Amino acid sequence: xxxxxxxxxxxxxLAAAVMLSWLxxxxxxxxxxxxxxxxxxxxxxxxxxxxxxRRFPRFVLNALTLSIARVLIVGFMFTGLFNVVYSLSGxxxxxxxxxxxxxxxxxxxxxxxxxxxxxxxxxxxxxxxAVMSEPRLMxxxxxxxxxxxxxxxxxGVVARLVDLILYC
Amino acid sequence: xxxxIGFTRxxxxxxxxxxxxxxxxxxxxxxxxxxSVNAVSAVIRVNGEVQEVLPLDKDSETTxxxxxxxxxxxVIRSRIIYVGxxxxxxxxxxxxxxxxxxxxxxxxLPHRVSVTLE
Numbered sequence: 246x247x248x249x250x251x252x253x254x255x256x257x258x259l260a261a262a263v264m265l266s267w268l269x270x271x272x273x274x275x276x277x278x279x280x281x282x283x284x285x286x287x288x289x290x291x292x293x294x295x296x297x298x299r300r301f302p303r304f305v306l307n308a309l310t311l312s313i314a315r316v317l318i319v320g321f322m323f324t325g326l327f328n329v330v331y332s333l334s335g336x337x338x339x340x341x342x343x344x345x346x347x348x349x350x351x352x353x354x355x356x357x358x359x360x361x362x363x364x365x366x367x368x369x370x371x372x373x374x375a376v377m378s379e380p381r382l383m384x385x386x387x388x389x390x391x392x393x394x395x396x397x398x399x400x401g402v403v404a405r406l407v408d409l410i411l412y413c
Numbered sequence: 414x415x416x417x418i419g420f421t422r423x424x425x426x427x428x429x430x431x432x433x434x435x436x437x438x439x440x441x442x443x444x445x446x447x448x449s450v451n452a453v454s455a456v457i458r459v460n461g462e463v464q465e466v467l468p469l470d471k472d473s474e475t476t477x478x479x480x481x482x483x484x485x486x487x488v489i490r491s492r493i494i495y496v497g498x499x500x501x502x503x504x505x506x507x508x509x510x511x512x513x514x515x516x517x518x519x520x521x522l523p524h525r526v527s528v529t530l531e
Contacts, residue, residue, distance in 0.1 A: 280505045280522050325502045327481075327523045355415075356424030363431055373520075378461025379527045381518055387438035390431050398428075405418045 251301055255311060258290040262315040263322070265289060270323050275392075279385055281331070281369050282392045285362060285400060287315055288339070292358050292404040295343060305344065312336045330376070331369045338368035354408070355401030362397025363390055445516055452515035452530035455494050457487060460525045469494070469530070479524025487528060494528060496521070 265286040276282040294301075294308035301307055316336045320329035342364035346357045366389035374382045457465040460480045467473055467489060474497065475487045485506060488497040495511035496519055506521035512530060519528045 274505070274508070280503070280520065325523075327502070331522070351423045352427060353419040353421045353424050355418075355420050356427050359424065359428055359431070373522060377458075377520065377522070377525050377527060379458065379520070381516075381527070381529055382520065384438070384442055384516070384518065387435035387442075390435040390438075394428055394431055402418065409418070 262290040266319040335365040339365035358401030359397035363393035366393040449515045483524040
C-alpha cells in the first residue's frame, strides 16, 4: 500500500535528487581528461532512503524507485539521451551493491557509499567498453576506482551527518 | 572524528582492498609505459572499427564522422595529438589533454570515437 507519507517523502527526495544533479552539472568536471568522474551528489537522497527503515517500511523499493526515476528525469532534462544508458547501468548496479553491502551489516553508511560509488564507475566503464568495442578503455579503471572511493566517501559522510541531524 | 560518525574498520578495509586493485592497474600501466616503443601513428576508431591511421610525424587536421553522424576534428601538431573541435554534448574529448605517448587514449563516448597511439 502506498501511504501519503511515503509518497510525499519520495516526491521531496526525488525533487532534491534532480536539483542536486542540476547543481552538479553546473560545476566543472573534477578530472576533465577522464569521462565519468563526478561527485554523484544525486546519490545522496538514494543513500538516505536506503537508511530510512525506521521511517518507511518500503525503504528498499523507495530507494530503487528514486534512483531510476532520477536518472530518467535528469536524462531527459539536462544530459541528453546518450547518457541514459550509462547513468542507468551505473545507478542500478550501484544500488544493488549498496543494498548487499548494507544487508551484510559489516559496513557503516560510509563503506556502503564507497562500495556504491566504485560499483557505479566500474559498471559505466564496462558499458563504455561494450558500446565502443574498445577494450583499451579498461586502462582507465584505476582512476575510476579511486574517484569512486573519494566520491562515495564524501557522500557517505554527508549522508551520515544528515542522518544525525534528522534523528537528533 | 571519523570514528564518531560511525566509520568502521571494515570500511577502512574495503577502501584498502579497492585501492590495492587500483594500484595493480597503475603499476601495470607504468611498466607498460616503460617497455613501450615510440608511437608512430594515431589510430582512430569509430565504434571499435579502425577508420583512419595517421602518421604522427606529419601535421594534420582530420575530420571524423562518429557513430551517430557527429563530428570530431583530430589535430596532429609536432607529434602531439588532440581533439580540436567536436559537436558532442559533453566535449570531454576536446577538454582532454593532448596525448603523445604510445598507449595513451582519447575517447568521445557520445560519438563512439577513440584515438590511440600505437
